[in-house]
Amino acid sequence: MSDVAMELIDVKKTIGKKEIIKGLSFSIHKGEVFGFIGPNGAGKTTTIRMMVGLMRLTDGDVRILGKSITTNYKEAVREVGAIVENPEMYPFMSGWQNLKHYARMIPGISKERIQEVISLVGLEKVIKEKVGRYSLGMRQRLGIAQALLHNPSILILDEPTNGLDPAGIREIREYIRKIAREQQVAVIISSHLLAEIEQVCDRIGIIKNGEMIAIQSVNDQQEAAQENLSQVQMEVSPIDKAKNLLKEKYEIDVDVEEDSLSFQYNKADIPELIRLLVAEEINVFQVGISKVTLEDKFFDLIGENVIG
Numbered sequence: 001m002s003d004v005a006m007e008l009i010d011v012k013k014t015i016g017k018k019e020i021i022k023g024l025s026f027s028i029h030k031g032e033v034f035g036f037i038g039p040n041g042a043g044k045t046t047t048i049r050m051m052v053g054l055m056r057l058t059d060g061d062v063r064i065l066g067k068s069i070t071t072n073y074k075e076a077v078r079e080v081g082a083i084v085e086n087p088e089m090y091p092f093m094s095g096w097q098n099l100k101h102y103a104r105m106i107p108g109i110s111k112e113r114i115q116e117v118i119s120l121v122g123l124e125k126v127i128k129e130k131v132g133r134y135s136l137g138m139r140q141r142l143g144i145a146q147a148l149l150h151n152p153s154i155l156i157l158d159e160p161t162n163g164l165d166p167a168g169i170r171e172i173r174e175y176i177r178k179i180a181r182e183q184q185v186a187v188i189i190s191s192h193l194l195a196e197i198e199q200v201c202d203r204i205g206i207i208k209n210g211e212m213i214a215i216q217s218v219n220d221q222q223e224a225a226q227e228n229l230s231q232v233q234m235e236v237s238p239i240d241k242a243k244n245l246l247k248e249k250y251e252i253d254v255d256v257e258e259d260s261l262s263f264q265y266n267k268a269d270i271p272e273l274i275r276l277l278v279a280e281e282i283n284v285f286q287v288g289i290s291k292v293t294l295e296d297k298f299f300d301l302i303g304e305n306v307i308g
C-alpha cells in the first residue's frame with residue numbers, strides 16, 4: 001500500500017476575481033509531521049479549509065488515502081481530524097464529559113477509544129477536572145484528542161501554538177510527535193513562525209502568495225549541520241561547465257542562482273575544490289561561505305523576516 005496520506009493536485013482557489021491559491025501540488029505521508037509555513041495572508045488557512053472540506057476548490061483535487069474530496073466527499077472527510085477554528089468546549093464540564101458528549105455524535109466510538117486519545121495527549125491526570133480550569137495548552141490538547149476520536153488518518157492543526165507560552169508549545173510538540181509516531185497519523189501544522197514548528201516537523205513547505213515556493217526536509221538540514229557542512233555561494237565562469245563538473249565529478253547537488261553556484265560543502269575542503277576548478281580553466285571570482293540554517297533558507301526564499 002502507498003504511504004501517501006494526502007495528495008494535493010494542482011489545487012486552486014479564486015475568490016471574486018482574486019486568485020488566492022495558484023495551483024498547489026504536494027503529498028503528505030503517513031506518520032509524517034508536515035509544517036505548512038508562510039507569512040500572514042500567504043494562503044495557509046484557505047488551503048487548510050479546502051483540505052478539510054470546509055471550502056470548495058475552484059480547480060484541482062485533494063485526495064485523502066486516494067479518496068477525492070470533490071467526488072467522494074464523505075469518505076474523504078472521514079479520514080480527516082482537524083482543529084481549524086478554536087474547538088468548542090464546555091467550560092463547566094470536565095474534559096472527560098466534553099469528549100463523551102462529542103463522541104455521542106460519532107457512531108462507534110468506544111470508551112476505550114476515549115481513554116486512548118486522552119493518553120495520547122497526556123491529559124489523564126486532569127481529565128475529570130472542569131475545562132474552565134484548564135490552561136490554554138491543555139485545552140488545545142483536549143481539542144486534539146477530540147479531533148482524533150474517530151481515528152482519522154490525517155490530523156490538521158491551524159496555528160496550534162498560537163497564544164501558548166513556551167512550556168505549552170514544548171508540550172504540544174511532544175504530543176504531536178507521539179501521535180504521528182504511535183498512530184501513523186500524518187500531521188499537518190500551519191504556522192507563520194518557523195522557529196516554533198521547525199523542531200517538530202519532518203518536512204516544511206513554504207507558501208507565499210498562494211504558491212509553494214519550497215519543500216524542505218528538516219533532517220537534511222540537521223544532517224548538514226551535524227556533518228559540518230556550510231552553504232557555499234561561488235561566482236564562476238563559465239557557470240555551466242563548473243556546475244557540471246561539480247555534479248559529475250564530485251556528486252555535489254548544485255543550484256544555479258544568477259551568476260553563482262549554490263551548494264553545501266565542508267568548509268575545510270573548499271580550497272581544494274577551488275584549485276580543481278581553476279585547473280579545469282574555470283574562473284572563480286568570488287566565494288561566500290555561511291552556516292546552513294533553515295531560517296536562512298526561509299529568509300532567502302520569502303525575502304522578508306517572518307521568523308518573529
Ligand SMILES: Nc1ncnc2c1ncn2[C@@H]1O[C@H](COP(=O)(O)OP(=O)(O)OP(=O)(O)O)[C@@H](O)[C@H]1O
Pocket residue numbers: 015018020038039040041042043044045046047192
Ligand atoms: N473570503 C475571502 N475573500 C477575499 N479574499 C480572501 C478571503 N479569504 C481570504 N482572502 C485573502 O486570501 C489571502 C490568503 O488568506 P489566508 O487566510 O488563507 O492566509 P494565511 O496564510 O492563513 O494567513 P494568516 O496567517 O494571516 O491566517 C489573503 O490575502 C486574504 O486577504
